[in-house]
Amino acid sequence: MIKVKLQKTIAVCSLVGLSITQTWAEDLKDIYELALINDPTFKAAEASFRAGKEYKVQGRAGLLPSLSISGSTGWNEYRLEENLLDEYNSNNYSGSLQQPLFRLDRWFQFKQGKALTQSAAAEFSYQQQETMIRVATSYFNVLNAKDSLSAAEAEVEAIGRQRDQAKKRFDVGLASITEVQDTQAAYDLSIVGRITREAQLDSAKEAVSAIIGGDLPLLSPLMDDYPTPPPDPINREEWVKIGLANNFQLKAAQLNTDAAKSSARASGSAHLPKIDIMGRVTKSTSRQGKFGGFIQNPLYGLESDNRQYAIQISMPIFAGGGISSARRQAYAQYDRSKEQTLFTERSVIREVRSNHFNVQTQSANVTARRQALASANSALEATQIGFEVGNRNVVDLLQAERGLYAAQRDYAQSRYDYIIAVLRLKLSVGSLSPEDLFNVSSQMK
Template identity: 85%
Template sequence: MDYYSLKKIFALTTSVLLTSLNLNSEDLKDIYELALLNDPTFKAAEASLRAGKEYKVQGRAGLMPSLSVSGSTTWSEYRLEENLLDEYNSNNHSASLQQPLFRLDRWFQFKQGKSLSKSAEAEFAYQQQETMIRVATSYFNVLYAKDSLSAAKAEVDAIGRQRDQAKKRFEVGLASITEVQDTQAAYDLSIVSKISREAQLDSAKEALTAIIGMETPLLSPLSEDYSTPPPSPIERESWVKRGLANNYQLKAALLSTDAAKHNARASGSGHLPKIDIIGRVTKSTSKQGKFGGFIQNPLFGLESDNRQYAIQVSMPIFAGGAVSSSRRQAYAQYDRSKEQALIAERSVIREIRSNHFNVQTQSANVKARKQALTSANSALEATKIGYEVGTRNVVDLLQAERGLYAAQRDYAKSRYDYIISLLRLNLSVGSLSPEDLYKVSSQMD
């Protein structure tokens, strides 16, 4: 199959995929898998991981033998007053092998490379988890914006009906002009709110598009039956203990500190002797030409072979203070790295406690918002009856309607905030995995 046939098949497949995304709703699992394929931030993290793995290879290379070869060819002529007296061609070929025997600085550089590679792996693991958070946050931002827009549209329709009813009541003398003006003002404000919600939805979709690399498809809503229990275990310090052992940002910081320690020790080894085994083979050939009218060695020339084997010991005595300065600098960087690791540890503890508290708060908040929604609905029905019998005025009715739609938005937001808080708690203790997203995705309509 040629390239153009493959290109047509790929274009057709892509078209079918995009069509299916437009026709069918996509859940959180689908969006996450799209992000893994198209998110540039995640792709950059993958590239950083590949680069970080090379530190170990480069550190190991300093302990391995090094082999080099070189060669040269030279043409020479000797002339006296434009007369050629002699000419010859010489070739030189050499190979050199060097194996470190005692290089303490390179040993510590090897250990530094291992620590840096492990730190890159820990940082990538964190970036994987952070990608899940970004995807989930953008996903639920879109859902919340859609819920808010739906509530805003319903509010416009409801207040529009109240305005029309007030006008009819005014025409038959059952309502004052103030009632008409109040409903008109409320209607105008609801239109403004609807426009704002439309812009919010468009912005949320653009944020998700930037992650998945394509137009935001129709998203599956969260099931009404989704449960929001408090964190388990409820004891906060047990979560802190898990986080100190498993948080990937903290692991990366500790491994970077370990790398800085090895770098300091490598710099501290600068005054120590360095011992290498060296082997070198050199072969030279010289083909001489005319000299005094005679041809000498025209075919084979002169050949020489030279083999050298040595144990080389070198030890720096004085380098203008550069070695001592490098050692002091490396140990200062090590001290800085230790303090940065302490900052990371305290930050992790603070984040775990904060996220644990947020999950507890959001769990209770969802229940409270659900009850508030029920109460707002009951209050609206009671206000409608009161308005019909004359015990409540139109302002009361408008406030009750706005209260209902605000309660709908608040309830929807509380459920999404709970999920993000729970995911962030798992992130802070290093246990967040795609299974957590898939579990949420399984409870979508």
């Protein structure tokens, strides 16, 4: 039997009075806590989990005693032509108790409900982890958009200075009109880039606002020295083993298969005898008022008690082929569930390997982007010196400046991509927890 351990949802009671329009910076932990309160996707998953817990209760109910009571009261009149011969009040009360003794189909239905409840728990654990990924992705999309906009604004300012200097040199005869036109074209393109970055930032902010249910607060940036090591362990197949043992989507699929198997066995047991213990108590009373036109004592009447205890055995003989059809259908659904589980297992293996490789790639990418940024800065300094002494033209200078700002954007994005890659790797092996987000938050300014 597969045991499902729910991811712990962090306590958020202290956040009830927290306003999301504060002016101080919020880190990743704060945004995640707000998402737990306000994100409709997470709330829907939580409701689905609560609903799924009832499968076990409903399945167990079929094995427990059932008790019912009923009662009725009525007024009775007997007439012959126009003459009232008799009239009286009658009351009936009954209670019945039934306890299944042998109901193999209900036993398998109980096992089915138990597996479905465990599957709901596994699915909710996955949704908790998926919420962490969505929060982190949207958070770093905002930071990345801010960094890109900052680089775009710096690029506009730097190229604007080059354009102004080119115009001044042209006015005194030290530059050609081509140089002025080149700088103006570069400046116009930088303006377009800045507008694009502004739109991307607005879109990224809206994505976070949709999760937390309000205006976006200031977000804390990542520290400059955030570590980006390769995955540990470095052996990819070790991660695959962890994923096959702990991935919550795979657990949910396996439990759904267990439920489908129990459902098929329940359908296969529908033709077997069913044995129940039954008990029934009935009491009837009547109070007469008239008989033959004469008033009778209203306390006089009839009273009867009936008690019945029995062991009831029933067995379907022929139901038009419906029982056999339901059995075949249930086993076909079981076969389908097994194939879906196999597909999920292979998907987990592929995702773990892909995410592991991605972490390795992003770790190396951060190092390479950091070096590329340093090289772009050195290249710009050398180009500026060459331009001043006449060895480089303004086009070379503009290209070097654009290269520097592109390197800044690429380096910033590589760090965010690395963090998301690590979180996705942990998601694929089922180990992602709020503590992972808190550890990232501890590395923020």
